[in-house]
Amino acid sequence: MPSSEIQPFFSWFQAQNGYIDTLAMDVVQLPPSEGGRGAIALIDIPENHVLFSVPRSLILSTRTSALPSKFGPAAWKRFKLHQGWAGLMLCMMWEAAQGAQSKWSAYLDMMPRKFDTPMFWSEAELEELKGTSVVDKLGKDQAEKDYAEKVVPAIQSRPDLFRQEDLATYYSLDAYHMMGTRILSRSFTLEPDEGDSDNEDQEQGKAPPESAADVGNTSIGSAMDVDQPTTSEKPAEAQESGHDHEADSGDEEDEDEEPRVEVAMVPLADILNARYKTDNVKLFHEPECLRMVSTKPIKAGEQIWNTYGDLPNAELLRGFGHVDYLPLPFAPGEYGNPGDVVEIRADIVVQCVLDALNGEATSKKLITSDFEERIDWWLEEGGDDTFTIEHPSADPDAPLSILLQSFIKLLLLTDAEFKKAQSKGRPPKPTADARNLRIVCDIFRKRKTLYATSLEDDLQTVKQTSLDATLGMEKVPSLNLRHALIVRIGEKRVLQDALNYASEMLQQAEKKEKEEKQDGRTGSSSGAGKRKADSGDGGAGKKRRK
Numbered sequence: 001m002p003s004s005e006i007q008p009f010f011s012w013f014q015a016q017n018g019y020i021d022t023l024a025m026d027v028v029q030l031p032p033s034e035g036g037r038g039a040i041a042l043i044d045i046p047e048n049h050v051l052f053s054v055p056r057s058l059i060l061s062t063r064t065s066a067l068p069s070k071f072g073p074a075a076w077k078r079f080k081l082h083q084g085w086a087g088l089m090l091c092m093m094w095e096a097a098q099g100a101q102s103k104w105s106a107y108l109d110m111m112p113r114k115f116d117t118p119m120f121w122s123e124a125e126l127e128e129l130k131g132t133s134v135v136d137k138l139g140k141d142q143a144e145k146d147y148a149e150k151v152v153p154a155i156q157s158r159p160d161l162f163r164q165e166d167l168a169t170y171y172s173l174d175a176y177h178m179m180g181t182r183i184l185s186r187s188f189t190l191e192p193d194e195g196d197s198d199n200e201d202q203e204q205g206k207a208p209p210e211s212a213a214d215v216g217n218t219s220i221g222s223a224m225d226v227d228q229p230t231t232s233e234k235p236a237e238a239q240e241s242g243h244d245h246e247a248d249s250g251d252e253e254d255e256d257e258e259p260r261v262e263v264a265m266v267p268l269a270d271i272l273n274a275r276y277k278t279d280n281v282k283l284f285h286e287p288e289c290l291r292m293v294s295t296k297p298i299k300a301g302e303q304i305w306n307t308y309g310d311l312p313n314a315e316l317l318r319g320f321g322h323v324d325y326l327p328l329p330f331a332p333g334e335y336g337n338p339g340d341v342v343e344i345r346a347d348i349v350v351q352c353v354l355d356a357l358n359g360e361a362t363s364k365k366l367i368t369s370d371f372e373e374r375i376d377w378w379l380e381e382g383g384d385d386t387f388t389i390e391h392p393s394a395d396p397d398a399p400l401s402i403l404l405q406s407f408i409k410l411l412l413l414t415d416a417e418f419k420k421a422q423s424k425g426r427p428p429k430p431t432a433d434a435r436n437l438r439i440v441c442d443i444f445r446k447r448k449t450l451y452a453t454s455l456e457d458d459l460q461t462v463k464q465t466s467l468d469a470t471l472g473m474e475k476v477p478s479l480n481l482r483h484a485l486i487v488r489i490g491e492k493r494v495l496q497d498a499l500n501y502a503s504e505m506l507q508q509a510e511k512k513e514k515e516e517k518q519d520g521r522t523g524s525s526s527g528a529g530k531r532k533a534d535s536g537d538g539g540a541g542k543k544r545r546k
């Protein structure tokens with residue numbers, strides 16, 4: 001029997017033709033460190049067992065809510081509600097305002113109303129995230145701009161649909177943020193035509209095509225559906241504009257173009273928590289329904305875990321309001337998220353390369369604009385303006401970001417070499433010579449200075465806290481501050497270990513180059529000499545300048 005708290009939701013779900021194996025699973029309240037409310041196995045569940053299935057008619061999206069058709073498709077587009085998440089947010093606010101009349105009333109009632117995501121933090125709390133990649137990506141301003149420019153005018157244009165007496169309760173900015181956060185932390189990404197019954201690959205009785213079946217692999221949400229093999233999107237980035245999914249289905253698209261993916265709320269599938277590489281179920285997208293199936297045996301009493309894409313803590317905190325705090329395989333005795341990364345903005349890289357070149361060159365000082373053409377080309381070729389550094393143990397074949405090293409190399413090329421790279425249409429291959437590695441180390445050191453505290457201080461502080469009994473702790477008085485601390489530590493640990501790794505490589509490269517010099521061997525990759533020799537005019541910097 002399901003617990004009394006979840007019973008109304010289960011009853012609604014079943015009455016709407018949803019299937020739940022209530023003998024095999026229940027939804028219960030777990031400790032915060034286990035995800036809070038979540039699903040557990042009531043019996044030993046074998047692999048390939050269907051735990052529940054959600055009929056497509058129960059999915060809440062701009063396709064299933066009645067609002068867009070009542071509002072009128074032309075007006076919907078005129079107010080740009082077909083772009084980004086604003087339309088879905090408005091649908092959810094409108095459905096909530098319908099109360100018991102809404103098909104999704106029981107679903108909306110069971111969703112959380114309070115969130116621990118930094119979107120709702122005070123300025124003082126946000127200060128604790130200084131230096132991390134969370135703050136720049138919050139997108140609160142963009143969300144509020146959308147609310148003011150799209151949603152409010154749409155609401156004002158139809159007093160018949162949006163009742164005056166509901167405005168303060170159901171259509172406020174707070175309600176908008178709440179719906180945005182629900183989407184960010186619980187939505188799923190569907191292919192626009194995967195549920196169409198006239199899609200000939202998905203006829204009844206036929207096995208679903210690979211792409212349809214697998215697309216929900218990671219499924220939790222646009223927030224959750226983070227590494228679908230079948231789309232060309234980069235969903236982690238797609239969330240970077242606050243609630244809004246602009247980069248994914250948003251403003252960059254043609255006015256009339258339909259979004260490439262559909263962001264939707266999937267009742268019950270969104271009750272599953274997630275933890276780094278712990279998932280034991282997978283959501284299969286089928287023509288008539290979405291089916292949650294076990295991918296390994298689950299013992300009675302164990303939690304049923306989905307995946308949110310094994311995100312680093314900065315992304316988990318930003319999108320979901322929690323962090324993973326697990327034993328680290330690369331740091332015995334220490335805890336954190338094994339998937340943590342640190343992001344480095346290209347402007348830091350450019351600055352460090354400039355410092356290196358200006359330290360070497362004898363001619364005119366180089367400035368950022370001297371690199372403009374190369375940076376533009378890098379971006380045109382699909383390069384990013386941010387480099388993601390994983391822990392050196394994450395990929396033994398490429399322990400230091402290949403892209404970062406390639407970008408450094410690009411900036412170091414002589415003009416002639418740059419022209420050659422351009423004509424070949426590909427950025428240079430990275431080289432692990434001493435000159436490059438010295439710059440890599442400088443970049444890591446500079447990145448460290450963006451944090452207000454040291455890794456050592458943070459590690460001391462975190463030892464004095466515990467995830468389930470945080471409030472009242474002397475040093476970290478709130479869960480938010482503890483989360484900020486853990487995000488900072490995770491990034492700094494990656495940065496420190498990457499710096500240690502790069503420093504070791506640098507020592508080896510310097511030793512090798514010294515030996516080569518002593519031997520009188522050629523083939524030294526000492527950059528400064530090479531750059532000047534190539535330029536033939538007393539310095540590549542000079543040649544590079546227009």
Ligand SMILES: C[S@@+](CC[C@H](N)C(=O)[O-])C[C@H]1O[C@@H](n2cnc3c(N)ncnc32)[C@H](O)[C@@H]1O
Nearest residue numbers: 035036037185186270271272273274275320322
């Ligand atoms: C998709 S919902 C999962 C269901 C949610 N626990 C509920 O009560 O509705 C995602 C939210 O669950 C919580 N959550 C999921 N996994 C978690 C974990 N490993 N640790 C802490 N909280 C988690 C976070 O609050 C997150 O925003």
